[in-house]
Amino acid sequence: MSKRIWNFNAGPATLPLSALEKVKADLPDYNNTGMAVMELSHRSKAYDAIHQDALAMMRDLFGVPDNFKILFLQGGASQQFAMVPLNLLGSGKKADYIITGSWSKKALKEAKMQGSINVAGSSESTNFNRIPAQNELNLESDAVYCHITSNNTIAGTQFQTFPATGNVPLVADMSSDILSRKIDFSGFGLIYAGAQKNLGPSGLTVVIVREDLIASGREDIPIIFQYRTHAEKDSLYNTPPTYSIYIMKLVLDWVKEIGGLPGVEKRNQEKGDLLYGCIDEMGDFYKGAVEKESRSLMNVTFRLPSEELEAKFIADGLAAGFGGLKGHRSVGGVRVSMYNALEPQGIKELVSFMKDFAQKNG
Ligand SMILES: *Cc1c(COP(=O)(O)O)cnc(C)c1O
Numbered sequence: 272m273s274k275r276i277w278n279f280n281a282g283p284a285t286l287p288l289s290a291l292e293k294v295k296a297d298l299p300d301y302n303n304t305g306m307a308v309m310e311l312s313h314r315s316k317a318y319d320a321i322h323q324d325a326l327a328m329m330r331d332l333f334g335v336p337d338n339f340k341i342l343f344l345q346g347g348a349s350q351q352f353a354m355v356p357l358n359l360l361g362s363g364k365k366a367d368y369i370i371t372g373s374w375s376k377k378a379l380k381e382a383k384m385q386g387s388i389n390v391a392g393s394s395e396s397t398n399f400n401r402i403p404a405q406n407e408l409n410l411e412s413d414a415v416y417c418h419i420t421s422n423n424t425i426a427g428t429q430f431q432t433f434p435a436t437g438n439v440p441l442v443a444d445m446s447s448d449i450l451s452r453k454i455d456f457s458g459f460g461l462i463y464a465g466a467q468k469n470l471g472p473s474g475l476t477v478v479i480v481r482e483d484l485i486a487s488g489r490e491d492i493p494i495i496f497q498y499r500t501h502a503e504k505d506s507l508y509n510t511p512p513t514y515s516i517y518i519m520k521l522v523l524d525w526v527k528e529i530g531g532l533p534g535v536e537k538r539n540q541e542k543g544d545l546l547y548g549c550i551d552e553m554g555d556f557y558k559g560a561v562e563k564e565s566r567s568l569m570n571v572t573f574r575l576p577s578e579e580l581e582a583k584f585i586a587d588g589l590a591a592g593f594g595g596l597k598g599h600r601s602v603g604g605v606r607v608s609m610y611n612a613l614e615p616q617g618i619k620e621l622v623s624f625m626k627d628f629a630q631k632n633g
């Protein structure tokens with residue numbers, strides 16, 4: 272039996288062991304088909320059952336209302352940066368963008384090519400260490416949508432409450448916190464996420480979009496980029512990323528096993544309490560990189576007293592079985608990504624390593 276490390280990679284990221292073991296058991300003969308899942312036709316009965324199960328489970332577990340479609344696309348969240356404004360904007364239309372990190376900035380850059388964009392709020396002046404408050408926002412009442420990045424994977428911030436935008440629907444990049452907490456869909460028009468953080472392997476992008484926005488989307492853009500194309504064909508217009516969808520379905524089985532969204536939320540809170548508790552308790556040595564009110568439960572960023580100590584922390588951590596602790600190059604320091612699948616035990620062990628390391632090096 273090979274040894275698995277505690278994997279704190281930011282994405283692609285750790286997956287539930289039970290899902291990986293099921294993948295292994297299903298190779299090379301899935302369900303007596305005589306084929307592996309990756310060899311099945313996307314038009315076959317065996318694959319269709321996986322596809323429909325994955326759609327139904329996502330709807331059920333995340334509480335997606337009936338007036339939203341769930342799409343399985345490709346091209347990552349990065350493609351959605353372009354597809355959202357391509358479908359929803361156009362000449363004479365405007366959108367609000369709240370800028371909370373480098374992913375928001377990339378989304379903004381694409382949007383500017385498709386319509387008139389109002390930056391309704393930004394925390395760039397403080398290096399994205401916080402989420403702008405409601406009273407700092409400068410929202411346009413005639414915007415087609417307001418775009419946010421719900422969790423900022425690099426900086427380590429997360430919207431604790433979502434902006435109140437009146438009748439303007441929120442469009443959210445939830446790549447790094449989808450299915451990590453309960454969402455009130457009434458404020459949202461569209462949610463998108465690359466699967467490789469909280470849902471499964473890379474290659475799959477989940478888009479959850481309100482039907483009226485699909486219907487009002489532009490028709491004079493390439494067919495493959497129109498949401499309606501994929502909505503009308505249940506995401507089988509072209510060959511979907513079948514293997515990634517199958518693995519996501521196994522991840523959703525696991526979510527169900529641990530108590531669905533309430534179970535996930537409880538675990539995430541428990542992990543957050545442990546790790547932020549340690550950082551606060553040892554504030555002379557570990558300094559949280561973001562404001563407390565904006566702290567993310569998915570990506571925890573902190574600094575040590577010197578860059579030398581940070582390098583030692585990361586190297587000693589790896590030797591002790593903790594991988595992926597290096598902060599993003601734009602922020603530096605340490606980043607602990609602890610998505611849904613990261614077991615609380617991993618954080619317990621990391622916290623004890625942190626206490627030990629501070630004692631020896633503080
Ligand atoms: C990882 C990430 C992205 C980029 O996703 P791709 O699937 O690589 O395009 C975008 N936004 C956020 C918030 C992310 O965490």
